[in-house]
Amino acid sequence: MDYYITAQSRASLWEKHKNRLEEARKAWRERKFWYAFPEDPSQYDSALAQQGEADFKAQLSRPFDRLRQPGKKWVISDEVSPYTQEPLGISYPQADPQEAIELAQKALSIWRWVPWTERLGILMESVERFQRRFFEVAHATLHTTGQAWMMAFQASGPHAADRAVEALAVAYHELDHIPPHVRWEKPTPKEPILIEKHFIPQPEGISLHFGVSTFPVWNTLPGLYASLAVGSPVLLKPHPRAVYPIAIVVAILQELFEEHGLPSTIVQLVVDTLAEPVGKRLAEHPAVRIIDYTGGPEFGAYLESLPNKITFLEKAGVNPVLIESVNDITSVAKNIAFSASLYSGQMCTAPQNVYILRGGVKTAQGQLSYEEVVQALTKAIEELAGHPKAAPAILGALQNSTVAERVQRLSGHGQVRRSATAYKHPQYEQARTLTPLIVEAPSSREDFLRTEHFGPRLIFVPVADGEAALEAIYQLAREKGMLSCSIYTTDSSFKQRAIQKLAEAAVPISFNFHGQAFINQSVAFSDFHGTGGNPAGNASFTDSSFIVKRFRWVQVRDCLKG
């Protein structure tokens, strides 16, 4: 019996990539340092860098004509560069939601029957092809998200590609441990019973993926590749403010599908605008079974409430820092300043509430008062924000103007320790910049402290002692959730208590991050991004759950001797 749809060219791609995928799977299991793509731009051919910049410039103010999907009209997205404050002026084919769903259903009837080996082969090939466009994607990311150059390159290029390979490696792990078929033979007093058994993985249905404006590629690739790996076609609805970076990836996939005799519409870009969103219409369609989403908690809660959907959500949380005791406050302050400033605090892992012991903090150089700790932190922020090279390289720009407005409003909610001011970007005069606001609020201001205030800001919270801080963080985790939690302590028994207390609320803790290690970073093949067990999100990049919830094993038994 051959119910699969096979092709030699796709089988060859599996042969080409399977050793690499095996290596990636091994790395995922061992969780030591490993990467599929180097993060240093200088390790790539300089011709690629030049080409990427040229491609980017050529694309501006022109239709994005690389997609292979229908679209009667072209729509100009809401993309505006946070650096030049000028619209990118790129138009995309506008997909009709109903037509897109019908095309996805047709694609499903083929893609689900392509053997997973061939699927993984073609998907690995797509990541390799994507690599040649890292530089164009970096420019596109910088001018949609406001990320600084190095982050735009790394997060949308090698780090995202690594997460894609990771999703494929986990899919490989999960699809490979059940054999495609087996002869089951049961001895009996007479003749043995002989049954041929087939194990057929089948996707739960069509996937819908919501992109986010801050990390349009990094947050999209895991779910996109996970769904595609298990045979589920994807409707990719990017954030209207950040279409271009992920459109490049979709175009590469569509091109490869076509090259290998498959419908290009296995993945479709569904572009909408802020004025006319189509997300709910797609999400509520009964044919859509799997939903991936990164974004605000309100829309996330709405998606979670839809019946008969399997959701993978990263909503926002409130990320705390606790300074219980330190070796060297200067080094700690620098590290926190960096984490809070990186991409102007617009990372889902950026710290917000900084809990500091009211009675002061033990250090290797003796006890520091609360005020001394506050001053050290404020000074570190000041130095970074005021540094003409560091500020643009680290802070980048604000994705949109509401971020700045929201941060400025915070100053009414506590004692301002540092005002948020713009810094002058050396290259882009019009850049939308803002350096971190620091306010101080008492722990009694629960509503305020249990709300995510997205953007460049830190909120200092004096607390009675370490245990009180752990309790506050525990309650925060239970109620609002968090994607990072940074604790500084030199007391190993406190460390143990923190783990025991907070792991029960599924808090991912980072202890004593300093030097060049930053809590914001979560690396593929070693770090789980999000635990999925607190209100900040119900999924994790990339655990088994992220894959196995997307498909079912369908077993067929053929009785040869009864």
Next chain:
Amino acid sequence: MDYYITAQSRASLWEKHKNRLEEARKAWRERKFWYAFPEDPSQYDSALAQQGEADFKAQLSRPFDRLRQPGKKWVISDEVSPYTQEPLGISYPQADPQEAIELAQKALSIWRWVPWTERLGILMESVERFQRRFFEVAHATLHTTGQAWMMAFQASGPHAADRAVEALAVAYHELDHIPPHVRWEKPTPKEPILIEKHFIPQPEGISLHFGVSTFPVWNTLPGLYASLAVGSPVLLKPHPRAVYPIAIVVAILQELFEEHGLPSTIVQLVVDTLAEPVGKRLAEHPAVRIIDYTGGPEFGAYLESLPNKITFLEKAGVNPVLIESVNDITSVAKNIAFSASLYSGQMCTAPQNVYILRGGVKTAQGQLSYEEVVQALTKAIEELAGHPKAAPAILGALQNSTVAERVQRLSGHGQVRRSATAYKHPQYEQARTLTPLIVEAPSSREDFLRTEHFGPRLIFVPVADGEAALEAIYQLAREKGMLSCSIYTTDSSFKQRAIQKLAEAAVPISFNFHGQAFINQSVAFSDFHGTGGNPAGNASFTDSSFIVKRFRWVQVRDCLKG
């Protein structure tokens, strides 16, 4: 750092059982014939058989005093023997729902921190200890469910124990592939960054398990052991008509937990009555996070609709048989008659709608008319139902009186081909018996054919051709779901079309079952019971999903060199 709660005695149990569990895990992955416990009662020590019978007799009409959990009052369950129609008269300690939840929360705070190796060790030990009670459980099962002796022994004894070991093996597979901790070292131009990473599996919360009156042990053990394996305490609410069999398992677990210094309340039996059910109160409690359930679709849909729950549901479906072409109709008819009669059709895998080609069926001996096929099937049922030894051994008794009432009502919905009549049980004069009703209904009677009619019955449905039957089965699967689907065909291209069509609706197909192979049976380590992908259920015994949805990986990073 040592945040786990360890004990030497529990660690020894892991040492004792880990090789066996490794073997079970290998069997689960290879899916060939393998078992942990022999299914033939004669392979067990005859002293165990005698002891089991004596224990059963001694327990009747007495309090079940083996549990180690609080209970101010004792409650007599609704257990009535389907064979003697007399109440078992066993009373159980009545758990207060709120108190039970509080005890489970306390147990959770300990059990979640017992290393998974120790958890698996103690759980494997409990299955071994359970083995010594297979005979008592068999008697208890027979006199609560109405199963015949051999099924009562196998389904509640070795087959259930095998499914428990399987759940533990999959948990082992899933917990073992991520290391408990690792040193992550990233080279940099200066000093390497060194981070110690901990990976801590944490349960999603407390589990609630609903038992079913027909298979109180077999359908319970997978979810029970899966939850316990990942550190989730279980509130086990048996069906009020079938408490005793599973109470034995709970008592063994509680005894072992106590012996090894753990709260006995890691698992609690919550007995209620038909008059005063407590299921909804438990299910809706915010502390209950995981729900396992086997039973009717209405209550299943209610559970599925509860917010913030992770559900593992086996609801009812409508199981079809399709006779497209056969080698030997006599052998096929016998096999179908057995499947329909086994435990009086009260299995979730029992066939209901038998689709037969209106123009007749090809056989190795030439074409048979529709009427000839109908007669062969009816004759096979007649022979089995009229056989003085086969009838009691295969049909057993009806679990409760509504089953008979419902089946009798079916005769008003089509042409009766065989009436349902009682058979005389040789041993129990009062046994509640009923042999299968056969009615014929046109395929236009969609409402009737798309409803599960639980009990001893077959509905013959004439269809135009094989393709029309596949379409009917496909629609049935999409709308109502199914746990088995039996197709007879000698045409390999039809077989392939059937797979391609039906796998898309997540239908588990069994082709050409004959002789001693029956579609009702689903064996641990090889067969997935339920695909989880159609409305009959959202879970499968036992795939990875059945385990990984119950826990999350919580990662802790400790930065040693930044």
